[in-house]
Amino acid sequence: MLQLVAHFGDQNDVAIACGTCDVCQPAASIALSFRTPSAAERGAASAVLDALHERDGRSVGQLLREVFDDGSLDRRGLDHVLGALARAGSVQLVMDEFEKDGKRIPFQKVWLARAGGIPVTPLRVLATPPHKRAASERTKPAAKRKGASTTKRREPASAPRSKPEATSGTLEAALRAWRLAEAKKRRVPAFRILTERTLVEIARSRPTSDAELLAVSGMGPALLGKYGASIFALVRDRGAS
Numbered sequence: 001m002l003q004l005v006a007h008f009g010d011q012n013d014v015a016i017a018c019g020t021c022d023v024c025q026p027a028a029s030i031a032l033s034f035r036t037p038s039a040a041e042r043g044a045a046s047a048v049l050d051a052l053h054e055r056d057g058r059s060v061g062q063l064l065r066e067v068f069d070d071g072s073l074d075r076r077g078l079d080h081v082l083g084a085l086a087r088a089g090s091v092q093l094v095m096d097e098f099e100k101d102g103k104r105i106p107f108q109k110v111w112l113a114r115a116g117g118i119p120v121t122p123l124r125v126l127a128t129p130p131h132k133r134a135a136s137e138r139t140k141p142a143a144k145r146k147g148a149s150t151t152k153r154r155e156p157a158s159a160p161r162s163k164p165e166a167t168s169g170t171l172e173a174a175l176r177a178w179r180l181a182e183a184k185k186r187r188v189p190a191f192r193i194l195t196e197r198t199l200v201e202i203a204r205s206r207p208t209s210d211a212e213l214l215a216v217s218g219m220g221p222a223l224l225g226k227y228g229a230s231i232f233a234l235v236r237d238r239g240a241s
Contacts, residue, residue: 029032034124037084043124044081046072049090052112059096060108078094080125082110089113089120104187178234182227193227194218204233 037045044169051067052058063134064078073081085091168170181197183190192204198218207213213224213231 022040033127035127037123037125038082041077041081041084042070042123043088044068044077045123048078048081048085048110049112054112057109057111060110060184063110083121084125085119087121087122090118099187102187103202104189171206171234172200174234174238175199175203175231178230182230194223202231202235208232 013228016039048063048065051063052218059237060075060082063082064073064075069077082091082093087091090113092111092189094111096109097104099105139211176199179193182193188194193202195218198216201218202213205216206213207216210224210228213219214221
């Protein structure tokens with residue numbers, strides 16, 4: 001949560017652990033379950049800490065390539081190990097980004113935490129929740145019976161789908177063009193300007209006041225201050241088209 005808050009630039013969050021969610025109190029979680037790490041996972045955790053002692057602040061990709069170049073651990077397994085180390089207070093996972101071809105690509109860096117990575121609590125690895133395991137087992141295809149027909153039944157022809165409700169296409173197109181230009185100018189992804197849902201709702205509701213724009217899902221005072229004038233101008237320019 002703190003990584004997301006930092007990524008989107010919220011300066012009002014005090015960045016203090018809440019002490020009540022599944023990350024702060026994993027043992028009390030009812031949606032997630034944790035298990036004792038295997039011998040291989042404990043060895044991988046030790047290898048990660050040794051590598052960070054040699055050079056701290058490596059990316060997850062670097063750890064995978066440099067520490068587990070023998071293929072002994074894949075990316076998903078490394079993520080599980082890093083998650084266990086982070087929950088134990090040994091490492092911190094910090095979001096960073098680099099620029100390539102005009103695009104900003106996010107990634108995670110791993111840093112030693114506290115006393116040189118000494119765990120504060122025992123390592124606990126995230127396990128698949130029981131209800132998800134049961135669901136996955138229910139959805140497994142049943143084995144084919146010997147001699148059973150493999151001919152697929154033809155589904156009855158369904159009624160043609162109705163076209164989606166027409167929206168203010170001209171305004172929506174103008175909003176998309178403006179959003180793309182604004183994103184390029186600020187060198188950020190387009191959704192950082194306006195999300196798809198917010199853009200479409202603006203095109204449908206055609207707000208002409210601060211109150212009406214703030215009523216649109218996804219809009220807030222910060223976005224209103226940044227882009228409100230431009231949005232109102234687009235709405236006015238497109239009239240009732």
